[in-house]
């Protein structure tokens with residue numbers, strides 16, 4: 001009986017470090033998500049935040065921009081996807097700002113179509129939804145997982 005109890009304690013003691021190692025540390029969990037306060041972002045403005053080491057854009061689109069973006073026919077898109085499937089709220093675009101060609105960082109291109117983006121490396125043009133329209137990039141800018149925690153707070157990741 002004594003040895004059985006001792007064995008039970010031994011199992012409990014050795015099991016704990018195992019379980020502890022399987023849980024990601026608080027630091028790792030913190031890096032996997034990024035919370036963004038939307039309050040300071042004015043209509044038409046975009047900010048860049050880092051999420052898992054990737055520049056991620058949070059853009060507050062105006063109703064005019066949304067209307068222009070949503071008027072683009074699928075036939076003009078290389079990787080057709082409705083804007084409605086890329087955003088949770090029409091006003092807010094959240095995309096990873098890394099060109100899907102070779103990984104350069106595109107620039108906001110207000111002179112272009114629908115206030116989109118130009119990757120000057122090789123001339124890929126994205127619209128204001130991050131959808132590829134022209135150039136060598138094959139895919140739309142990636143949309144990260146995100147959730148609105150409130151009307152003014154988004155958690156990416």
Ligand code: FES
Nearest residue numbers: 099101102119122
């Ligand atoms: S990396 Fe963007 S066009 Fe080549």
